[in-house]
Amino acid sequence: MRYPRIIDDGSVWIVIVPPLIWALHFLAAYWIAAVWCAREAGSLTPAAWSIIVLTILALVAISLIGRVAAVRYGGFTRPGRESAGDTQADRRQFLGHVALLLCVLNAAAVMMTAIPSVMFGRC
Amino acid sequence: MRMPKHIWLALVGGLAGCDGRHSWLAGAGAEARLIEDLFWPFLIGAVAIWTAVMVFAVIAFRRRPKGSDERIGRAIILWGGGVLPAVVVAALLITGLLTLRAMASRPSALTVHVDAEQWWWRVIYETPDGKVFSANEIRLPLGKTTLLMLTSDDVIHSFWAPALGGKLDMIPGRTNRMTLTPVRTGRWGGLCAEFCGAAHAQMRFEVVVMEPDAFRDWLVAESEPAAPSALRMERGLSLFLDEGCAACHTVRGTQANGRVGPDLTHLAARGRIGAGLLALSDANLRRWITHTTDVKPGVRMPSYPAMPPDDLDQITQFLMALE
Numbered sequence: 001m002r003y004p005r006i007i008d009d010g011s012v013w014i015v016i017v018p019p020l021i022w023a024l025h026f027l028a029a030y031w032i033a034a035v036w037c038a039r040e041a042g043s044l045t046p047a048a049w050s051i052i053v054l055t056i057l058a059l060v061a062i063s064l065i066g067r068v069a070a071v072r073y074g075g076f077t078r079p080g081r082e083s084a085g086d087t088q089a090d091r092r093q094f095l096g097h098v099a100l101l102l103c104v105l106n107a108a109a110v111m112m113t114a115i116p117s118v119m120f121g122r123c
Numbered sequence: 124m125r126m127p128k129h130i131w132l133a134l135v136g137g138l139a140g141c142d143g144r145h146s147w148l149a150g151a152g153a154e155a156r157l158i159e160d161l162f163w164p165f166l167i168g169a170v171a172i173w174t175a176v177m178v179f180a181v182i183a184f185r186r187r188p189k190g191s192d193e194r195i196g197r198a199i200i201l202w203g204g205g206v207l208p209a210v211v212v213a214a215l216l217i218t219g220l221l222t223l224r225a226m227a228s229r230p231s232a233l234t235v236h237v238d239a240e241q242w243w244w245r246v247i248y249e250t251p252d253g254k255v256f257s258a259n260e261i262r263l264p265l266g267k268t269t270l271l272m273l274t275s276d277d278v279i280h281s282f283w284a285p286a287l288g289g290k291l292d293m294i295p296g297r298t299n300r301m302t303l304t305p306v307r308t309g310r311w312g313g314l315c316a317e318f319c320g321a322a323h324a325q326m327r328f329e330v331v332v333m334e335p336d337a338f339r340d341w342l343v344a345e346s347e348p349a350a351p352s353a354l355r356m357e358r359g360l361s362l363f364l365d366e367g368c369a370a371c372h373t374v375r376g377t378q379a380n381g382r383v384g385p386d387l388t389h390l391a392a393r394g395r396i397g398a399g400l401l402a403l404s405d406a407n408l409r410r411w412i413t414h415t416t417d418v419k420p421g422v423r424m425p426s427y428p429a430m431p432p433d434d435l436d437q438i439t440q441f442l443m444a445l446e
Contacts, residue, residue, distance in 0.1 A: 108209055108213075111213075112212075112213065112216055115213075115216060115217065115220065116220055119217075119220045119221070119224060120220075120224060120227075122227075
């Protein structure tokens with residue numbers, strides 16, 4: 001039997017990935033700031049730059065997922081059209097829609113996680 | 124309609140928080156003013172959003188359904204339920220962080236260590252001539268920024284002088300830093316804001332904001348040993364030593380050098396006793412010595428209910444002479 005790729009058509013994993021990216025970004029940002037400040041307790045700049053690079057990577061990853069999700073949903077906005085049927089196509093659209101909304105939410109969450117490291121110069 | 128009595132009482136109890144000594148709206152510190160500057164826009168914004176939501180709800184329930192509602196409803200959900208909250212939350216986060224940054228970036232002229240203990244405050248001033256020990260009262264010079272190094276020896280406490288600035292946890296094994304820049308002289312109230320055991324509610328302190336010159340004179344006086352007039356009270360002093368007070372309390376210039384309880388070298392120069400509980404007076408000091416656990420349930424200091432009246436007179440006179 002062939003196992004589907006993690007975000008293959010029909011796989012529900014596409015809705016797990018954006019929150020997962022946010023969670024990993026949050027953990028990494030927290031660890032970097034905590035370890036850096038425990039060891040250095042001075043300038044935050046190097047830690048801030050690492051967090052900014054991680055943030056850019058996370059946003060790129062989320063936007064790639066978002067693009068896949070938008071293709072499945074059939075565009076970014078489709079007002080008035082519901083995915084309420086029980087066909088493969090409806091399922092694909094529905095998962096695409098959910099994943100797209102999650103991408104928007106998690107992109108905002110990732111940016112909010114990064115804001116403090118940009119605003120503070122010292123630990 | 125008459126409002127039931129208990130509701131009035133609850134409202135009056137709530138207003139007690141507006142008492143100036145403990146009010147963060149008193150504007151007594153630069154840091155408190157920063158927080159106040161944040162509070163009013165937050166409050167006005169929250170009221171505006173709440174009112175708008177209520178108005179929308181009333182309109183939605185009262186009007187007759189129409190064909191175009193679906194499209195309008197979707198737009199409201201997208202903009203009112205998605206975009207607007209995201210923008211508002213981001214704005215709140217950024218303004219909150221800006222306030223925090225402004226509060227954290229003041230260079231300080233004085234460093235004071237505050238160690239929280241169950242249930243009192245050890246206060247140590249850093250001066251060029253060495254450390255000056257005190258307790259339960261923090262004196263600060265007007266208009267100067269003081270760096271407070273906050274820590275704890277037992278459980279988690281929290282330092283809060285609402286009229287002057289923010290609130291910060293005091294965690295065993297960690298030193299948290301906080302600055303206070305008083306802009307109004309006076310006596311301000313402070314308290315422990317993290318439940319820390321039986322006498323948590325009686326763990327208070329006073330912050331006395333003084334003119335810089337007066338503060339400098341006071342700090343010199345505070346660094347001196349006990350007043351000679353007190354040390355001449357031999358009977359009171361020997362009672363203080365013999366009754367065991369010296370095992371926990373220090374009075375510099377005598378053999379009393381206990382470190383478990385507050386330093387009492389200049390007790391009579393403070394405004395309050397029992398960690399901010401009672402005003403300093405002869406009567407309150409007697410009550411404190413004889414009924415300690417009644418005044419402050421859970422306190423580590425034992426009561427001396429059976430102390431002979433003459434001994435109590437002598438020991439109280441000695442303590443009241445520690446200026």
